[in-house]
Amino acid sequence: MDARSQFNQPIVSLKGVGGQTVIRLEKLDIHQIRDLLFHLPLRYEDRTRIQQISQLRAGDTALVCARVVSCSISHHGRRLLNCQISDETGLLNLRFFHFTAKQHNNLSANTLISCFGEIKEGYSGFEIIHPEYKIIQSAEQCITQDSLTPIYPLTEGLRQSILRKAATQALDIYNSTADELPDLLPENILKHYKFPSLNSALNTLHAPAAGLSTDNLLGTNPALKRLAFEELIAHQLSQLQRKSSDKQWQAPNLIESQQHSEAFLKALSFKLTQAQQRVIKEIVVDCASNSPMLRLIQGDVGSGKTVVSAYAALLALSNQYQVAIMAPTELLAEQHLRNFSLWFEDFNTQIAYLTGQLKGKKREQILKDIADGTAGIIIGTHALFQDSVNFSRLGLIIIDEQHRFGVNQRLALRDKGQTGNTKPHQLIMTATPIPRTLAMLNYADLDISVIDELPPGRIPVITRAIPADRRDEIIAKINAWVAQGHQAYWVCTLIEESEILQCEAAEDTAQYLASSLPNIRIGLVHGRMKAAEKEKVMLTFKQHELDLLVATTVIEVGVDVPNSSLMIIENPEHLGLSQLHQLRGRVGRGSTESYCLLMYKAPLSHKSRERLNILRETSDGFVIAEKDLELRGPGEMMGTRQTGQMQFKIADLERDADLLESVSEAVTLIQKHHPENNQALIKRWLGSTTKYAEV
Numbered sequence: 001m002d003a004r005s006q007f008n009q010p011i012v013s014l015k016g017v018g019g020q021t022v023i024r025l026e027k028l029d030i031h032q033i034r035d036l037l038f039h040l041p042l043r044y045e046d047r048t049r050i051q052q053i054s055q056l057r058a059g060d061t062a063l064v065c066a067r068v069v070s071c072s073i074s075h076h077g078r079r080l081l082n083c084q085i086s087d088e089t090g091l092l093n094l095r096f097f098h099f100t101a102k103q104h105n106n107l108s109a110n111t112l113i114s115c116f117g118e119i120k121e122g123y124s125g126f127e128i129i130h131p132e133y134k135i136i137q138s139a140e141q142c143i144t145q146d147s148l149t150p151i152y153p154l155t156e157g158l159r160q161s162i163l164r165k166a167a168t169q170a171l172d173i174y175n176s177t178a179d180e181l182p183d184l185l186p187e188n189i190l191k192h193y194k195f196p197s198l199n200s201a202l203n204t205l206h207a208p209a210a211g212l213s214t215d216n217l218l219g220t221n222p223a224l225k226r227l228a229f230e231e232l233i234a235h236q237l238s239q240l241q242r243k244s245s246d247k248q249w250q251a252p253n254l255i256e257s258q259q260h261s262e263a264f265l266k267a268l269s270f271k272l273t274q275a276q277q278r279v280i281k282e283i284v285v286d287c288a289s290n291s292p293m294l295r296l297i298q299g300d301v302g303s304g305k306t307v308v309s310a311y312a313a314l315l316a317l318s319n320q321y322q323v324a325i326m327a328p329t330e331l332l333a334e335q336h337l338r339n340f341s342l343w344f345e346d347f348n349t350q351i352a353y354l355t356g357q358l359k360g361k362k363r364e365q366i367l368k369d370i371a372d373g374t375a376g377i378i379i380g381t382h383a384l385f386q387d388s389v390n391f392s393r394l395g396l397i398i399i400d401e402q403h404r405f406g407v408n409q410r411l412a413l414r415d416k417g418q419t420g421n422t423k424p425h426q427l428i429m430t431a432t433p434i435p436r437t438l439a440m441l442n443y444a445d446l447d448i449s450v451i452d453e454l455p456p457g458r459i460p461v462i463t464r465a466i467p468a469d470r471r472d473e474i475i476a477k478i479n480a481w482v483a484q485g486h487q488a489y490w491v492c493t494l495i496e497e498s499e500i501l502q503c504e505a506a507e508d509t510a511q512y513l514a515s516s517l518p519n520i521r522i523g524l525v526h527g528r529m530k531a532a533e534k535e536k537v538m539l540t541f542k543q544h545e546l547d548l549l550v551a552t553t554v555i556e557v558g559v560d561v562p563n564s565s566l567m568i569i570e571n572p573e574h575l576g577l578s579q580l581h582q583l584r585g586r587v588g589r590g591s592t593e594s595y596c597l598l599m600y601k602a603p604l605s606h607k608s609r610e611r612l613n614i615l616r617e618t619s620d621g622f623v624i625a626e627k628d629l630e631l632r633g634p635g636e637m638m639g640t641r642q643t644g645q646m647q648f649k650i651a652d653l654e655r656d657a658d659l660l661e662s663v664s665e666a667v668t669l670i671q672k673h674h675p676e677n678n679q680a681l682i683k684r685w686l687g688s689t690t691k692y693a694e695v
Contacts, residue, residue, distance in 0.1 A: 003082050005032055007173050007180045016162060024158040029649075034181065034527035036170035039163075040227070041150035045114060047142055053090035058121045064092060065114045065142040073106040079407070083271070085105050085115070086438055109602050111135055112141040121625045148208040148217065171206050175199075175543050184677045184684065185230055195226035202227075219655065228651040232441065232663045233670065234685035235648075235674050237447035237678050240667070247291045250422040252395040257318035260347075263316050267346055268307070275453035275651050276304050280311050280331075280451050283427065288313045293425035296443055300621035301585025302458060303427045306336065307448055308451065309398045314428050317349055317376050321395025324424075325379045326413060328401050330355050330531040330539060335560055336400070337379050356383045357531050362464035362598075372510050385412035385636065385662035399428045431585070432578050433625040439661055452622070457570035460619045461588040465572075465598045465612045474568055474597060480548040480568050486592065488566035490550045491583055493575055509570070510550040517548070524552040555586055562590030572598040572615075573608040577628040581621055609630065629657075649685065 008399070010455065011033055012022050025031075030039055051062040066087035074080045081096035081104055094115065096103065107113070117131035136142055174181055183190075183198040184485045190197065201223035206219060217224070218467070250503040265272070274278070279297060286293035288685050294648065299305040313323040325340070327333040338562030342353065352366045352375035369375040373392030417424035428446070439448060466474065478488050490507040510524040523537045534554070541549045542561050549555070553575075562612055567587045580598070590595040598612055614627045651659075670677055 005232060009033055011166065013038070013278045014166050016165055018296065019617060021158065021162055021166075025163075027155045028153065028158075033173060033593065036167045037174060037206070038227075039152060039167070039204050040224070040650055042153050043151050045116070045151055046115060046214055046218055047149055048147060048210070050114075050139075050142055050144065053085075053087050053092045053126070054118045055089075056092070056126055058126065059127040061117065061504060062112065062119055063116045063144065065136075065139050065140070067094065067108050068109055068111045070109060070410070071104060071344060081107075085113065085604065088271070088384050093122055094126060094131055094133070095122075095127055095129050097130070106135060108331060110138070112137065117473060134480065134675075135215055138308070138689065144436045146210045148212060148214060150206060150208070151188045156201065167206055171203065174202065181563050182680075183466045184681050185226075185233075185666075186670065186674050189669060190226075193229070193662060193666075194222065195229060196222055197235070198226075198230075204481070213628045224650070225656070225659065227658050228319065228648075228656045229663065229666070231648055231651045231685045232656065232659060233666055234681040235651075236441060236444045236663055236680045237668050237670070238686055239443075240671070241678065241682065244443040246294055246423075249292050250264050250290055251292040251425055252316075252319065252321055252393075252422065252424065253290055254315040254319045254321065254395060256288070256315060257282050258312055259313075260339060262585065263346065265309065267343065272307070273451075273453045273455055276308050277288070279308050279449040282447075283308070284315065284446070287425055292423045293427065294446055295426070296428045296430065296446040296448050297451065298430055298448060300433060301431050302583060302589060303451040303454055305431065306339055306400075307343070307402075309427055310340060310427075311396065311427060312396060313340070313344075313377060315345075316396040316425075317347065319395065321372065321393050321424075322370075322391055323396045323398065324384055324391065324394055325377065325378050325398045326384050326400070327379070327381060328358070328533060329554070330381055331554070332400060333379055334535060334538075340377055340379060344377065350374055351379065353378045354378060354380035354383050354389070355531065356381065358383070367410050367558045385416060389416065390687065392414055393503060396425045396427065397481055399426070401430060401432075402463075428464065430622060431582060431621075432677065433621040435622075435629045438629065438660070441663065444664075450622075457591070459593055461584055461596050463584065463596045463616045463619075465616060467602045468570070468599050469602065471599070474599060475513070477597075478513075478548060478566065478568075479517060479520065482517075485563075486566060487541070487544065487561060487564040488548050489564060489568070490548060491555065491567065491569045492550065492552055493569065493571045506550055506552050513548065513550060520547045522545070522546065522548045522550060525550055525554060527554050555583070557612070560589060563592075565590060565592045565594035567594075567596045568599055569596065570599050571601060572612060573600050577614060577624050577631070578610055578621075581619075581624045582617055584615070584619075632674065 004433070011017050011025055011030060012019070012020070014033065016318065017025070026394070028039060030036055045061045047063050049063065053064060053066065056064075064085070064087065066085035071081070071084050071085045074082055078097070081099040083094040085094060087094050102616060108111065111132050113135050115128065115131040115133035117128035119126050120563055150164065150167070151160060152167065154163065158416045181198065185195070185198070195201075204221075204223040205217065205227075206452060263530065283293070283295065286295055297305050297308060309325070313325070316323045325336055327336055333353070337351065342349055350369060352369055354363075354366055354370070358366065366375070367388060369389075370378055371390045371392060383389070397417060399411055399413075414423060414426065434443070482487055490509065492509050506526045510522055514522050523541050525534050525537050529537075537546070537549070541545050541564075544563060545587060565587050567584065569575075569580065569583060575583075583594045585677075587596060598615065600608070602611065604612070611627075611631055614624065618624060667676040668680075
């Protein structure tokens with residue numbers, strides 16, 4: 001079997017890779033021999049040189065040659081073998097939690113050993129816990145290696161030695177044939193960005209040359225950057241390819257009705273801003289086309305995205321098509337139901353509301369109305385894409401707070417509207433402004449509209465940062481605020497990402513505030529309450545039957561109570577700027593001057609102080625998003641661990657943020673001058689996962 005054909009063989013064809021190892025490697029998404037090349041080391045161990053104890057640093061792995069000074073067993077709680085060694089430049093402690101009597105006897109005073117392990121900061125200086133060690137007769141017997149040792153990501157039951165041997169075999173096969181794995185980045189791009197060839201990059205990372213240190217191979221190493229660059233290019237090409245593919249589908253022609261449009265705009269109690277009118281024109285053009293619209297509307301808190309989406313819904317209704325509006329929470333879905341019911345009050349259309357809570361005959365009737373076309377506007381949560389829901393003529397899908405849905409959920413809803421070769425138009429909304437560099441990567445397949453203007457009369461929220469030891473002053477302010485007829489929010493957050501702990505904190509806070517403010521009506525909302533309970537409390541608050549609402553970050557979206565003009569956020573230093581901005585957007589929705597008090601726990605770090613200052617200085621969500629990107633990194637901003645978000649083999653959005661601008665430039669060059677490489681790049685990096693780009 002020649003190297004060319006062997007390269008695409010399953011990994012079981014490698015020496016030392018049996019049935020159980022195959023199962024474990026497949027958990028790491030390693031199926032063919034070629035997959036091993038793109039399974040890169042996490043880090044490297046330096047066994048190339050003997051290090052003096054005086055030069056060791058905590059966190060390093062090091063090879064040390066030294067003599068045993070003392071070795072004893074301690075019995076503090078559990079048996080522990082403590083061994084102290086010296087190389088005349090310093091002392092190092094070796095600790096063994098699992099050991100034998102033979103080990104204890106062999107590690108007697110004055111014994112010369114070589115040992116290797118991670119240096120940790122111990123109670124009495126540097127230490128290695130369970131080092132690899134060997135008893136030697138002379139320093140010359142301390143075996144060093146010619147180059148760094150790669151350490152690969154593992155899964156349970158898989159040993160480093162087995163994976164390392166398999167990767168070495170794969171690299172040997174790769175190096176034995178010149179064209180089996182071609183370099184898909186053109187020479188001019190590699191030269192322009194000063195990146196090495198694919199062959200050079202893979203060999204550098206899997207088999208570092210002698211003389212390279214661990215510092216040379218991590219972070220900004222050109223070999224690592226080059227592979228991350230190629231992977232990011234593949235992801236963007238995949239999205240652009242999917243966008244092009246979408247244009248091949250048919251979509252309903254939703255033609256604007258002048259009569260309906262005039263009636264709709266006339267019935268509104270406000271005038272649309274120039275930004276809203278501009279975005280509506282873009283939607284009108286998209287929907288009149290027979291290619292499916294795929295448009296993302298970005299707009300700051302309170303910029304009026306919902307009424308723009310309602311105008312898009314009007315286009316569908318005017319052409320006898322249904323509209324599905326999907327929101328991530330019942331709170332937000334209920335908000336849309338109220339708004340759409342008001343705006344379409346004079347139109348002859350039935351609005352259906354479908355959530356998972358709806359049961360029995362009511363549910364059956366709504367499903368029937370959706371299926372036979374009686375319901376023109378269907379508003380709901382995840383329940384909209386369940387198997388039992390069938391639409392009659394779905395022409396437009398509106399998805400709010402799109403990042404809160406997994407891609408598969410959005411695909412399921414879109415597929416329900418597919419008939420033959422026709423798909424519905426899609427309008428996606430987000431109140432989280434996305435920095436331009438991230439939008440280029442994550443949303444290359446979408447046309448993006450920005451509502452960058454707030455309605456006139458919106459009074460900026462006054463933001464103050466206040467230490468938690470002034471809690472009593474804040475409680476007194478609430479008392480005075482409520483006495484003037486206003487309402488307030490108290491938002492509880494915790495460091496831990498635990499919904500249970502957050503809810504407990506909210507409950508404790510509500511009890512504390514109730515005892516501190518006996519004359520104030522206090523409500524509580526958190527994520528572990530049943531949807532119906534939350535709805536009831538929110539409605540009670542909206543009707544001003546409550547004065548103060550204690551809540552977790554569940555109120556980030558979907559709450560519109562104009563009379564609530566004071567918000568206190570506990571532990572704001574532990575939330576991202578964008579999330580804090582979203583929370584702050586719950587106040588300032590009326591005509592009263594509003595306040596947001598950030599109650600932090602002192603002392604603040606320099607970074608936390610800088611973040612809270614940004615929030616005090618600006619209410620522009622796009623400025624805040626750019627600062628959030630700068631301070632927290634792309635991974636945290638985009639929530640890359642979320643279902644359906646991009647998953648990378650090598651690229652790291654935080655480490656490789658500096659590549660994002662260049663990626664778009666390179667994609668343009670490849671599409672223009674080397675289109676034959678597009679599909680090969682996508683297949684190499686995404687394989688069969690390209691369907692996840694279909695939003």
